[in-house]
Amino acid sequence: MADELVLLDFWHSPFAMRVRIALAEKGIEYESKEEDLSNKSSLLLKMNPVYKQIPVLIHKGRPICESLIIVEYIDEVWPHKSPLRLLPSSPYDKANAMFWADYVDKKIYPSGKLVWGATGEVQEAAKKEMIENLKELEGELGDKPYFGGESFGFTDVALIPFYTWFYALETCGDFSIIDKCPKLVAWTKRCMQRESVSKSLPDQYKVYCFLMELKNKFEAK
Protein backbone atom coordinates (compact mmCIF):
# COMPACT_ATOMS: atom_id res chain seq x y z
CA MET A 1 0.00 0.00 0.00
CA ALA A 2 1.38 3.39 -1.00
CA ASP A 3 0.60 4.92 2.38
CA GLU A 4 2.84 2.37 4.07
CA LEU A 5 5.96 3.15 2.07
CA VAL A 6 7.60 6.55 1.72
CA LEU A 7 10.91 7.34 0.05
CA LEU A 8 12.71 10.52 1.05
CA ASP A 9 14.41 11.22 -2.22
CA PHE A 10 16.52 13.61 -4.23
CA TRP A 11 16.21 13.28 -7.97
CA HIS A 12 19.94 13.55 -8.77
CA SER A 13 21.27 11.26 -6.05
CA PRO A 14 22.74 8.01 -7.43
CA PHE A 15 22.09 6.44 -4.02
CA ALA A 16 18.41 7.33 -4.13
CA MET A 17 18.25 5.99 -7.72
CA ARG A 18 19.29 2.57 -6.40
CA VAL A 19 16.22 2.46 -4.16
CA ARG A 20 13.88 3.68 -6.93
CA ILE A 21 15.20 0.94 -9.23
CA ALA A 22 14.79 -1.78 -6.58
CA LEU A 23 11.21 -0.70 -5.79
CA ALA A 24 10.38 -0.54 -9.51
CA GLU A 25 11.91 -3.98 -10.14
CA LYS A 26 9.60 -5.35 -7.48
CA GLY A 27 6.60 -3.37 -8.75
CA ILE A 28 6.07 -1.84 -5.32
CA GLU A 29 4.02 1.34 -4.95
CA TYR A 30 5.33 4.06 -2.74
CA GLU A 31 5.11 7.77 -2.05
CA SER A 32 8.14 9.76 -3.12
CA LYS A 33 9.01 12.94 -1.21
CA GLU A 34 11.59 15.12 -2.90
CA GLU A 35 13.91 16.74 -0.37
CA ASP A 36 15.45 20.18 -0.66
CA LEU A 37 18.95 19.34 0.55
CA SER A 38 19.68 22.98 1.39
CA ASN A 39 16.60 22.98 3.62
CA LYS A 40 16.08 19.48 4.96
CA SER A 41 12.62 18.56 6.16
CA SER A 42 11.95 17.82 9.81
CA LEU A 43 10.83 14.36 8.68
CA LEU A 44 14.27 13.66 7.18
CA LEU A 45 16.05 14.92 10.29
CA LYS A 46 13.81 12.78 12.47
CA MET A 47 14.11 9.65 10.30
CA ASN A 48 17.86 9.86 9.73
CA PRO A 49 19.26 11.74 12.73
CA VAL A 50 22.70 10.13 12.37
CA TYR A 51 23.55 11.23 8.83
CA LYS A 52 20.63 13.55 7.93
CA GLN A 53 20.89 12.24 4.34
CA ILE A 54 18.70 10.75 1.67
CA PRO A 55 17.66 8.19 0.64
CA VAL A 56 15.52 7.10 3.58
CA LEU A 57 12.88 4.44 3.10
CA ILE A 58 10.08 4.69 5.65
CA HIS A 59 8.13 1.45 5.91
CA LYS A 60 5.12 1.46 8.22
CA GLY A 61 6.60 4.47 9.98
CA ARG A 62 10.05 2.93 10.54
CA PRO A 63 13.11 4.28 8.73
CA ILE A 64 15.75 2.30 6.87
CA CYS A 65 18.87 4.25 5.88
CA GLU A 66 21.91 3.70 3.62
CA SER A 67 21.06 2.76 0.03
CA LEU A 68 22.58 -0.74 -0.13
CA ILE A 69 21.00 -1.66 3.21
CA ILE A 70 17.66 -0.37 1.88
CA VAL A 71 17.98 -2.47 -1.32
CA GLU A 72 18.78 -5.60 0.71
CA TYR A 73 15.78 -4.85 2.96
CA ILE A 74 13.45 -4.45 -0.05
CA ASP A 75 14.74 -7.74 -1.46
CA GLU A 76 14.02 -9.54 1.83
CA VAL A 77 10.63 -8.05 2.61
CA TRP A 78 9.25 -8.57 -0.91
CA PRO A 79 11.08 -11.73 -1.98
CA HIS A 80 8.50 -13.15 -4.32
CA LYS A 81 7.78 -10.09 -6.38
CA SER A 82 8.79 -10.49 -10.02
CA PRO A 83 11.05 -11.21 -11.56
CA LEU A 84 13.64 -12.68 -9.23
CA ARG A 85 15.57 -11.93 -6.08
CA LEU A 86 18.12 -9.14 -6.47
CA LEU A 87 20.55 -10.89 -4.16
CA PRO A 88 21.68 -14.45 -4.94
CA SER A 89 20.59 -17.14 -2.50
CA SER A 90 23.99 -18.85 -2.29
CA PRO A 91 26.02 -17.27 0.53
CA TYR A 92 29.15 -17.14 -1.62
CA ASP A 93 27.48 -15.44 -4.58
CA LYS A 94 25.70 -13.07 -2.19
CA ALA A 95 29.02 -12.14 -0.53
CA ASN A 96 30.48 -11.53 -4.00
CA ALA A 97 27.55 -9.27 -4.96
CA MET A 98 27.96 -7.30 -1.73
CA PHE A 99 31.70 -7.02 -2.25
CA TRP A 100 31.26 -5.42 -5.67
CA ALA A 101 28.46 -3.13 -4.53
CA ASP A 102 30.77 -1.99 -1.71
CA TYR A 103 33.50 -1.50 -4.37
CA VAL A 104 31.23 0.97 -6.17
CA ASP A 105 30.82 2.94 -2.93
CA LYS A 106 34.54 2.84 -2.04
CA LYS A 107 35.94 3.52 -5.52
CA ILE A 108 33.55 4.82 -8.17
CA TYR A 109 31.82 7.43 -6.04
CA PRO A 110 34.94 9.10 -4.56
CA SER A 111 37.03 9.08 -7.75
CA GLY A 112 34.04 10.13 -9.87
CA LYS A 113 33.41 13.11 -7.60
CA LEU A 114 36.97 14.31 -8.17
CA VAL A 115 36.82 13.82 -11.93
CA TRP A 116 33.83 16.18 -12.30
CA GLY A 117 34.53 18.22 -9.18
CA ALA A 118 38.27 18.88 -9.11
CA THR A 119 40.84 20.35 -11.47
CA GLY A 120 44.54 20.02 -12.30
CA GLU A 121 46.63 17.25 -10.80
CA VAL A 122 43.94 16.04 -8.41
CA GLN A 123 41.52 15.60 -11.30
CA GLU A 124 44.15 13.84 -13.45
CA ALA A 125 44.95 11.35 -10.71
CA ALA A 126 41.23 10.74 -10.12
CA LYS A 127 40.65 10.22 -13.86
CA LYS A 128 43.41 7.59 -14.00
CA GLU A 129 41.98 5.84 -10.96
CA MET A 130 38.40 6.02 -12.30
CA ILE A 131 39.40 4.39 -15.58
CA GLU A 132 41.22 1.62 -13.68
CA ASN A 133 38.15 1.12 -11.49
CA LEU A 134 35.78 0.93 -14.47
CA LYS A 135 38.10 -1.60 -16.13
CA GLU A 136 38.17 -3.65 -12.94
CA LEU A 137 34.36 -3.68 -12.96
CA GLU A 138 34.42 -4.70 -16.61
CA GLY A 139 36.64 -7.61 -15.61
CA GLU A 140 34.12 -8.70 -12.99
CA LEU A 141 31.26 -8.40 -15.51
CA GLY A 142 33.13 -10.55 -18.03
CA ASP A 143 30.82 -11.99 -20.67
CA LYS A 144 27.77 -12.03 -18.43
CA PRO A 145 24.77 -9.91 -19.49
CA TYR A 146 24.57 -8.49 -15.97
CA PHE A 147 26.79 -8.52 -12.88
CA GLY A 148 24.06 -10.74 -11.44
CA GLY A 149 24.59 -13.24 -14.26
CA GLU A 150 21.55 -13.91 -16.43
CA SER A 151 19.43 -11.70 -14.20
CA PHE A 152 19.69 -8.05 -13.22
CA GLY A 153 20.87 -8.05 -9.61
CA PHE A 154 22.25 -6.25 -6.58
CA THR A 155 25.56 -5.12 -8.08
CA ASP A 156 23.80 -3.89 -11.23
CA VAL A 157 21.46 -1.82 -9.03
CA ALA A 158 24.45 -0.46 -7.09
CA LEU A 159 26.37 0.64 -10.17
CA ILE A 160 23.90 1.68 -12.89
CA PRO A 161 22.94 5.01 -11.26
CA PHE A 162 26.49 6.21 -11.87
CA TYR A 163 25.72 5.96 -15.59
CA THR A 164 24.03 9.33 -15.06
CA TRP A 165 27.47 10.76 -14.31
CA PHE A 166 29.02 9.56 -17.61
CA TYR A 167 28.43 12.75 -19.57
CA ALA A 168 29.85 14.85 -16.71
CA LEU A 169 32.85 12.51 -16.30
CA GLU A 170 33.65 12.53 -20.02
CA THR A 171 33.18 16.27 -20.43
CA CYS A 172 35.15 17.29 -17.33
CA GLY A 173 37.73 14.55 -17.67
CA ASP A 174 38.05 14.85 -21.43
CA PHE A 175 37.95 11.13 -22.19
CA SER A 176 35.60 8.62 -23.71
CA ILE A 177 34.22 5.85 -21.52
CA ILE A 178 33.11 3.74 -24.49
CA ASP A 179 36.70 3.81 -25.82
CA LYS A 180 38.11 2.65 -22.50
CA CYS A 181 35.33 0.26 -21.43
CA PRO A 182 33.12 -0.82 -24.34
CA LYS A 183 31.73 -3.87 -22.54
CA LEU A 184 30.68 -1.78 -19.58
CA VAL A 185 28.93 0.72 -21.84
CA ALA A 186 27.12 -2.19 -23.57
CA TRP A 187 26.00 -3.29 -20.10
CA THR A 188 24.66 0.22 -19.35
CA LYS A 189 22.59 0.10 -22.54
CA ARG A 190 21.21 -3.30 -21.54
CA CYS A 191 20.22 -1.94 -18.14
CA MET A 192 18.63 1.17 -19.65
CA GLN A 193 16.32 -1.09 -21.64
CA ARG A 194 14.72 -2.08 -18.34
CA GLU A 195 11.83 0.20 -17.44
CA SER A 196 12.80 0.09 -13.76
CA VAL A 197 16.10 1.71 -14.70
CA SER A 198 15.09 4.11 -17.48
CA LYS A 199 12.25 5.54 -15.38
CA SER A 200 14.46 5.93 -12.29
CA LEU A 201 17.41 7.71 -13.85
CA PRO A 202 17.45 11.41 -14.79
CA ASP A 203 18.91 12.59 -18.09
CA GLN A 204 22.74 12.72 -18.16
CA TYR A 205 22.89 16.28 -19.45
CA LYS A 206 20.58 17.51 -16.68
CA VAL A 207 22.79 15.74 -14.13
CA TYR A 208 25.85 17.38 -15.70
CA CYS A 209 24.27 20.83 -15.31
CA PHE A 210 23.35 20.06 -11.71
CA LEU A 211 26.87 18.81 -10.87
CA MET A 212 28.44 21.89 -12.47
CA GLU A 213 26.20 24.11 -10.33
CA LEU A 214 27.37 22.19 -7.26
CA LYS A 215 30.98 22.56 -8.37
CA ASN A 216 30.59 26.32 -8.84
CA LYS A 217 28.94 26.73 -5.46
CA PHE A 218 31.74 24.78 -3.80
CA GLU A 219 34.44 26.75 -5.58
CA ALA A 220 32.77 30.02 -4.69
CA LYS A 221 33.07 29.22 -0.95
Added chain:
Amino acid sequence: MAEEVVLLDFWASPFGIRVRIALAEKGIKYEYKEEDLRNKSALLLQMNPVHKKIPVLIHNGKPICESNVQVQYIDEVWHDTAPLLPSDPYQKANARFWADFVDKKMYELGSKIWRTKGEEQATAKKGFIESLKLLEGELGDKTYFGGENLGYVDIALVPFYCWFYAYEKCGEFSIEAECPRLMAWVKRCMQKESVANSLPEQEKVYELVLRAKKILGI
Protein backbone atom coordinates in the same frame (compact mmCIF):
# COMPACT_ATOMS: atom_id res chain seq x y z
CA MET B 1 32.18 -32.82 4.19
CA ALA B 2 35.37 -31.41 5.72
CA GLU B 3 35.30 -27.65 5.56
CA GLU B 4 38.57 -25.93 4.85
CA VAL B 5 38.71 -22.47 6.34
CA VAL B 6 41.76 -20.20 6.18
CA LEU B 7 41.99 -16.66 7.51
CA LEU B 8 44.64 -14.27 6.15
CA ASP B 9 45.00 -11.71 8.90
CA PHE B 10 47.14 -9.23 10.82
CA TRP B 11 47.17 -9.59 14.59
CA ALA B 12 46.23 -5.98 15.40
CA SER B 13 43.61 -5.45 12.67
CA PRO B 14 40.17 -4.71 14.14
CA PHE B 15 38.69 -6.00 10.86
CA GLY B 16 40.51 -9.32 11.19
CA ILE B 17 39.45 -9.57 14.84
CA ARG B 18 35.80 -9.35 13.74
CA VAL B 19 36.21 -12.49 11.67
CA ARG B 20 38.11 -14.30 14.45
CA ILE B 21 35.26 -13.58 16.88
CA ALA B 22 32.59 -14.71 14.40
CA LEU B 23 34.45 -17.98 13.68
CA ALA B 24 34.93 -18.58 17.43
CA GLU B 25 31.26 -17.88 18.18
CA LYS B 26 30.32 -20.53 15.63
CA GLY B 27 32.98 -22.96 16.89
CA ILE B 28 34.58 -23.20 13.44
CA LYS B 29 38.11 -24.62 13.17
CA TYR B 30 40.33 -22.68 10.81
CA GLU B 31 43.93 -22.06 9.85
CA TYR B 32 45.20 -18.63 10.82
CA LYS B 33 47.89 -17.11 8.58
CA GLU B 34 49.59 -13.96 9.79
CA GLU B 35 50.46 -11.53 6.99
CA ASP B 36 53.45 -9.20 6.92
CA LEU B 37 51.72 -6.10 5.55
CA ARG B 38 54.99 -4.67 4.26
CA ASN B 39 55.63 -7.88 2.32
CA LYS B 40 52.27 -9.29 1.30
CA SER B 41 52.14 -12.97 0.45
CA ALA B 42 51.43 -14.26 -3.04
CA LEU B 43 48.35 -15.95 -1.58
CA LEU B 44 46.95 -12.64 -0.29
CA LEU B 45 47.56 -10.90 -3.62
CA GLN B 46 45.91 -13.80 -5.43
CA MET B 47 42.92 -14.00 -3.09
CA ASN B 48 42.27 -10.26 -2.81
CA PRO B 49 43.64 -8.77 -6.03
CA VAL B 50 41.24 -5.81 -5.86
CA HIS B 51 42.14 -4.32 -2.48
CA LYS B 52 45.20 -6.47 -1.53
CA LYS B 53 44.11 -6.20 2.11
CA ILE B 54 43.44 -8.45 5.06
CA PRO B 55 41.33 -10.02 6.35
CA VAL B 56 40.62 -12.56 3.63
CA LEU B 57 38.51 -15.57 4.51
CA ILE B 58 39.20 -18.54 2.25
CA HIS B 59 36.46 -21.18 2.41
CA ASN B 60 37.14 -24.38 0.47
CA GLY B 61 39.57 -22.44 -1.72
CA LYS B 62 37.24 -19.50 -2.48
CA PRO B 63 37.99 -16.04 -1.10
CA ILE B 64 35.55 -13.72 0.65
CA CYS B 65 36.76 -10.17 1.31
CA GLU B 66 35.60 -7.21 3.46
CA SER B 67 35.06 -7.99 7.14
CA ASN B 68 31.35 -7.15 7.49
CA VAL B 69 30.63 -9.21 4.34
CA GLN B 70 32.71 -12.06 5.82
CA VAL B 71 30.81 -12.01 9.13
CA GLN B 72 27.49 -12.06 7.28
CA TYR B 73 28.79 -14.95 5.12
CA ILE B 74 29.90 -16.94 8.18
CA ASP B 75 26.49 -16.35 9.75
CA GLU B 76 24.70 -17.65 6.66
CA VAL B 77 26.86 -20.70 6.00
CA TRP B 78 26.96 -21.84 9.64
CA HIS B 79 23.42 -20.80 10.39
CA ASP B 80 22.64 -23.53 12.92
CA THR B 81 24.77 -22.10 15.72
CA ALA B 82 24.90 -18.74 17.48
CA PRO B 83 22.98 -16.52 15.03
CA LEU B 84 24.74 -13.19 14.63
CA LEU B 85 22.23 -11.28 12.52
CA PRO B 86 18.54 -10.99 13.38
CA SER B 87 16.17 -12.87 11.09
CA ASP B 88 13.63 -10.02 11.06
CA PRO B 89 14.45 -7.84 8.01
CA TYR B 90 13.99 -4.55 9.88
CA GLN B 91 16.17 -5.58 12.82
CA LYS B 92 18.71 -6.92 10.34
CA ALA B 93 18.77 -3.64 8.42
CA ASN B 94 19.27 -1.82 11.73
CA ALA B 95 22.20 -4.08 12.64
CA ARG B 96 23.75 -3.54 9.21
CA PHE B 97 23.29 0.21 9.60
CA TRP B 98 25.19 0.36 12.90
CA ALA B 99 27.97 -1.96 11.74
CA ASP B 100 28.35 0.31 8.71
CA PHE B 101 28.42 3.32 11.07
CA VAL B 102 31.33 1.70 12.94
CA ASP B 103 33.09 1.26 9.58
CA LYS B 104 32.55 4.86 8.60
CA LYS B 105 33.69 6.37 11.87
CA MET B 106 35.91 4.27 14.14
CA TYR B 107 38.88 3.44 11.95
CA GLU B 108 39.37 6.83 10.33
CA LEU B 109 38.78 8.89 13.46
CA GLY B 110 40.85 6.53 15.60
CA SER B 111 43.72 6.69 13.09
CA LYS B 112 43.62 10.49 13.14
CA ILE B 113 43.86 10.47 16.94
CA TRP B 114 47.23 8.71 16.89
CA ARG B 115 48.54 10.13 13.63
CA THR B 116 47.85 13.82 14.09
CA LYS B 117 48.32 16.64 16.58
CA GLY B 118 46.77 19.96 17.49
CA GLU B 119 43.50 20.97 15.92
CA GLU B 120 43.22 17.99 13.59
CA GLN B 121 43.63 15.62 16.53
CA ALA B 122 41.17 17.60 18.65
CA THR B 123 38.55 17.41 15.90
CA ALA B 124 39.13 13.67 15.52
CA LYS B 125 38.80 13.12 19.28
CA LYS B 126 35.55 15.08 19.39
CA GLY B 127 34.16 13.08 16.44
CA PHE B 128 35.29 9.81 18.00
CA ILE B 129 33.59 10.52 21.33
CA GLU B 130 30.42 11.71 19.58
CA SER B 131 30.33 8.47 17.59
CA LEU B 132 30.80 6.35 20.72
CA LYS B 133 27.97 8.28 22.42
CA LEU B 134 25.67 7.60 19.46
CA LEU B 135 26.55 3.92 19.76
CA GLU B 136 25.83 4.10 23.51
CA GLY B 137 22.42 5.46 22.61
CA GLU B 138 21.78 2.56 20.26
CA LEU B 139 22.91 0.06 22.92
CA GLY B 140 20.52 1.56 25.47
CA ASP B 141 19.81 -0.85 28.33
CA LYS B 142 20.54 -3.97 26.35
CA THR B 143 23.24 -6.40 27.43
CA TYR B 144 24.65 -6.46 23.93
CA PHE B 145 23.80 -4.59 20.72
CA GLY B 146 22.46 -7.97 19.64
CA GLY B 147 20.14 -8.10 22.67
CA GLU B 148 20.70 -11.04 25.00
CA ASN B 149 23.46 -12.45 22.81
CA LEU B 150 26.52 -11.13 21.04
CA GLY B 151 25.52 -9.99 17.57
CA TYR B 152 26.68 -8.40 14.36
CA VAL B 153 27.14 -4.88 15.75
CA ASP B 154 28.95 -6.13 18.86
CA ILE B 155 31.34 -8.00 16.58
CA ALA B 156 31.81 -4.94 14.35
CA LEU B 157 32.67 -2.66 17.28
CA VAL B 158 34.38 -4.58 20.09
CA PRO B 159 37.63 -5.20 18.14
CA PHE B 160 38.39 -1.48 18.37
CA TYR B 161 38.64 -1.90 22.15
CA CYS B 162 42.22 -3.18 21.81
CA TRP B 163 43.09 0.18 20.24
CA PHE B 164 41.47 2.28 22.99
CA TYR B 165 44.56 2.42 25.17
CA ALA B 166 46.64 3.69 22.21
CA TYR B 167 43.99 6.31 21.36
CA GLU B 168 43.80 7.44 25.00
CA LYS B 169 47.57 7.74 25.39
CA CYS B 170 48.03 9.60 22.10
CA GLY B 171 44.95 11.77 22.51
CA GLU B 172 45.32 12.31 26.24
CA PHE B 173 41.75 11.51 27.18
CA SER B 174 39.78 8.79 28.93
CA ILE B 175 37.16 6.84 27.02
CA GLU B 176 35.80 5.43 30.30
CA ALA B 177 35.20 8.96 31.60
CA GLU B 178 33.37 9.96 28.41
CA CYS B 179 31.44 6.75 27.74
CA PRO B 180 31.04 4.64 30.90
CA ARG B 181 28.08 2.63 29.57
CA LEU B 182 30.02 1.65 26.50
CA MET B 183 32.97 0.54 28.63
CA ALA B 184 30.59 -1.56 30.75
CA TRP B 185 29.47 -3.22 27.48
CA VAL B 186 33.13 -3.80 26.54
CA LYS B 187 33.73 -5.58 29.86
CA ARG B 188 30.70 -7.81 29.29
CA CYS B 189 32.00 -8.72 25.81
CA MET B 190 35.48 -9.43 27.13
CA GLN B 191 34.01 -12.04 29.49
CA LYS B 192 33.15 -14.09 26.45
CA GLU B 193 35.90 -16.48 25.39
CA SER B 194 35.33 -15.79 21.67
CA VAL B 195 36.11 -12.11 22.27
CA ALA B 196 38.84 -12.41 24.91
CA ASN B 197 40.76 -14.94 22.81
CA SER B 198 40.49 -12.87 19.63
CA LEU B 199 41.72 -9.50 20.89
CA PRO B 200 45.41 -8.78 21.37
CA GLU B 201 46.58 -6.91 24.48
CA GLN B 202 46.06 -3.16 24.43
CA GLU B 203 49.67 -2.54 25.49
CA LYS B 204 50.98 -4.51 22.49
CA VAL B 205 48.81 -2.44 20.15
CA TYR B 206 50.13 0.74 21.78
CA GLU B 207 53.71 -0.49 21.22
CA LEU B 208 52.82 -1.05 17.55
CA VAL B 209 51.46 2.51 17.32
CA LEU B 210 54.63 3.93 18.89
CA ARG B 211 56.76 1.99 16.38
CA ALA B 212 54.57 3.23 13.53
CA LYS B 213 54.80 6.82 14.74
CA LYS B 214 58.59 6.53 14.81
CA ILE B 215 58.73 5.13 11.28
CA LEU B 216 56.34 7.79 10.01
CA GLY B 217 58.26 10.50 11.84
CA ILE B 218 55.20 11.65 13.80
